[in-house]
Amino acid sequence: MKNLLKWSLPGFVLLSAFAIAELPYGPISGDAKQGKQLYYDHGCYGCHGYEGIGRRDLANDASGIMLNEQVFLIYLRARSDKSPEFPTQDMPNYPESSLPDAAVKDIYAYIRTFKDEPPDMQDIPALQGILDDAKSD
Numbered sequence: 001m002k003n004l005l006k007w008s009l010p011g012f013v014l015l016s017a018f019a020i021a022e023l024p025y026g027p028i029s030g031d032a033k034q035g036k037q038l039y040y041d042h043g044c045y046g047c048h049g050y051e052g053i054g055r056r057d058l059a060n061d062a063s064g065i066m067l068n069e070q071v072f073l074i075y076l077r078a079r080s081d082k083s084p085e086f087p088t089q090d091m092p093n094y095p096e097s098s099l100p101d102a103a104v105k106d107i108y109a110y111i112r113t114f115k116d117e118p119p120d121m122q123d124i125p126a127l128q129g130i131l132d133d134a135k136s137d
């Protein structure tokens with residue numbers, strides 16, 4: 001019994017760690033092409049950038065909300081109590097009347113295409129130049 005406990009606990013911890021590390025992204029049912037237009041029409045880019053990098057990053061795995069279409073949908077709807085006055089920097093509420101479920105799914109599909117791949121430092125000559133100058137002083 002003592003041995004069982006001794007080995008099963010670390011095993012359990014290890015398995016749980018794997019389960020967390022491999023949180024799977026849910027399926028995509030919307031149309032990314034239409035989602036792109038909606039992303040612009042509804043002003044998402046204003047705060048989240050053209051590539052999902054902005055006031056709050058959405059690209060890559062920066063946002064847990066983006067793991068799942070349903071979670072994303074609920075999140076957009078769940079903010080009615082927070083609905084800020086414009087102009088605002090807060091995340092607005094998006095009720096079904098202004099953004100139907102199908103549109104939300106299209107936007108979700110589009111955001112899932114975002115990849116943040118900044119260039120390496122040596123590939124940005126202006127930045128590298130500044131760093132070289134700083135070094136030579």
Ligand code: HEC
Pocket residue numbers: 039042043044045046047048055056057058062063064065066072075088089090091092094107
């Ligand atoms: C006026 C600025 C603004 C606009 C417009 C906006 N957002 Fe946001 N968004 C935010 C801010 C700020 C947050 C940070 C979290 C918060 O306020 O709860 C956020 C958070 C989020 C999150 C959750 C990220 C996380 O993991 O915390 C998602 C997803 C999201 N926005 C999607 C969208 C989509 C899709 C649109 C367009 C339909 C949109 N946002 C439009 C400002 C904005």
